[in-house]
Amino acid sequence: MSRRPSCAICNTPKRPEDPHQIYVDFSVSGMELMAEVAEGLGQINAASPAVSVKKAASKMNAVAPAVRPEQVQARLLEVAEGLEQRIYPIFSRVDEMSKEMIALKEKISHLEHRNRRLKTELRDVEALQVELVTAEHEVEELRTVCDTQQTELARALTKARNQEVKYNKRSAELVAAQQVIEEKDKQLHLANKKLRALGKQSLRKQQPRPPSYVRDDSLVVLDAPSGSRRSA
Numbered sequence: 001m002s003r004r005p006s007c008a009i010c011n012t013p014k015r016p017e018d019p020h021q022i023y024v025d026f027s028v029s030g031m032e033l034m035a036e037v038a039e040g041l042g043q044i045n046a047a048s049p050a051v052s053v054k055k056a057a058s059k060m061n062a063v064a065p066a067v068r069p070e071q072v073q074a075r076l077l078e079v080a081e082g083l084e085q086r087i088y089p090i091f092s093r094v095d096e097m098s099k100e101m102i103a104l105k106e107k108i109s110h111l112e113h114r115n116r117r118l119k120t121e122l123r124d125v126e127a128l129q130v131e132l133v134t135a136e137h138e139v140e141e142l143r144t145v146c147d148t149q150q151t152e153l154a155r156a157l158t159k160a161r162n163q164e165v166k167y168n169k170r171s172a173e174l175v176a177a178q179q180v181i182e183e184k185d186k187q188l189h190l191a192n193k194k195l196r197a198l199g200k201q202s203l204r205k206q207q208p209r210p211p212s213y214v215r216d217d218s219l220v221v222l223d224a225p226s227g228s229r230r231s232a
Contacts, residue, residue, distance in 0.1 A: 050091035057084045 060080035 050088055050095045053088045053091045054084070057081075057088065 057080045061077065
């Protein structure tokens with residue numbers, strides 16, 4: 001007597017007329033996993049991040065136990081080990097270098113911006129230096145003009161002092177001459193007075209003296225009517 005099949009879930013014997021349950025296995029076969037891993041490896045290139053290599057190695061390690069024959073499994077594990085130990089560090093270094101390159105590009109951009117700003121500031125400084133040199137030349141010219149004017153002023157002051165000395169000397173000479181003239185005028189005035197006095201004396205001496213009269217009673221005229229007399 002043959003044994004009837006039983007239910008896979010509850011282990012109850014099943015009759016021929018009982019319906020059969022069908023179970024679908026949705027798990028991925030080893031070959032399909034290999035195909036998926038191979039496709040992922042095919043998408044890895046120099047621009048891929050290191051994490052993609054790490055994931056590919058992890059998938060290969062996960063697929064390896066389901067792969068047959070054992071030679072293929074061993075080769076797959078060897079490839080996964082190579083990815084983890086040799087390829088992944090290279091890609092990690094590439095990622096680091098990429099980050100460093102990005103940081104360097106940002107730094108270069110910052111330096112270029114700073115360089116442009118410094119060039120602008122340098123042009124401003126150069127323009128200020130030109131203005132400063134021009135101003136220094138103008139100051140030197142003004143200093144030369146000022147020195148010339150100071151020299152001319154010193155000469156003018158010296159000339160003025162000399163003129164003042166001459167003026168004071170002439171003034172003193174004029175005062176002395178005026179005093180001499182006044183003294184001469186006084187002397188001339190006195191001389192004129194003396195001359196006039198002498199002239200008067202001379203005139204008096206030149207005029208004749210009147211005769212001296214002797215009283216003569218014989219010349220007395222008698223006025224009969226009035227009885228008075230008048231001397232001639």
